[in-house]
Amino acid sequence: MIKASAVNKYFGDLHVLREITLEVPRGQVVVVLGPSGSGKSTLCRAINRLEPINSGEIAVDGVPLPAEGKALAALRADVGMVFQSFNLFAHKTIVENVMLAPMKVRKTSQAEARKTAMELLERVGIANQADKYPAQLSGGQQQRVAIARALAMRPKVMLFDEPTSALDPEMVQEVLDVMTGLAKDGMTMLVVTHEMGFARRAADRVIFMADGEIVEDTTPESFFTAPKSERAKDFLGKIL
Ligand code: ADP
Numbered sequence: 001m002i003k004a005s006a007v008n009k010y011f012g013d014l015h016v017l018r019e020i021t022l023e024v025p026r027g028q029v030v031v032v033l034g035p036s037g038s039g040k041s042t043l044c045r046a047i048n049r050l051e052p053i054n055s056g057e058i059a060v061d062g063v064p065l066p067a068e069g070k071a072l073a074a075l076r077a078d079v080g081m082v083f084q085s086f087n088l089f090a091h092k093t094i095v096e097n098v099m100l101a102p103m104k105v106r107k108t109s110q111a112e113a114r115k116t117a118m119e120l121l122e123r124v125g126i127a128n129q130a131d132k133y134p135a136q137l138s139g140g141q142q143q144r145v146a147i148a149r150a151l152a153m154r155p156k157v158m159l160f161d162e163p164t165s166a167l168d169p170e171m172v173q174e175v176l177d178v179m180t181g182l183a184k185d186g187m188t189m190l191v192v193t194h195e196m197g198f199a200r201r202a203a204d205r206v207i208f209m210a211d212g213e214i215v216e217d218t219t220p221e222s223f224f225t226a227p228k229s230e231r232a233k234d235f236l237g238k239i240l
């Protein structure tokens, strides 16, 4: 579903993605772990072509990501993305936030977009807040809306970049529960997170990155109980 081959990315002299080769098959949940600055966000952004790469290839569902234009917009619509900051439109209601992209990008009718939006808000447990504005919701609720908004495009893959890092601790679980539900429903997911409980329970695979490289690519079980590299041992020693 996602296939990255020998991807390299530089910011000036800084080599932030080094020969990244990675496959996420349909229906798999891959959790990306690694210290701050290891290139996790850049990898997510590269997959979505929010960030151009210097060499290598990234394909989604067998189609290489084009550099620009209409084809890029279409492919990008297949990749849902949820960031640390939810970035909902402050002057639109919750349901309008979820309706917007399908109407604009997929040319879905208003009635159809509203119907789908309400179903998705139901799925993330906030249909009863549909007519409120983002500021009236808690951070956890806003992040669940952001997930519903991404799902409204009917993406083939969902990328999550530290979706719970900006949340108060008591709101983390409600967002992880929604993500776990998605995983159970068979969504293909690449998740950057520091939530080790989620990684252990929900991931099919763990990728550990350090200094722009994939250092380990293994099962959660083997990563947490028997990390091979010194860098992974060091990382786990600091966070567990
Ligand atoms: P992570 O998400 O793992 O913390 P990032 O992908 O955000 O790591 O960053 C990887 C490296 O690239 C870091 O050294 C960071 O400072 C650098 N970096 C990220 N974005 C930019 C940018 N737009 N310009 C220059 N350097 C950047």
Ligand code: MG
Binding pocket: 040, 041, 042, 161, 162
């Ligand atoms: Mg990051």
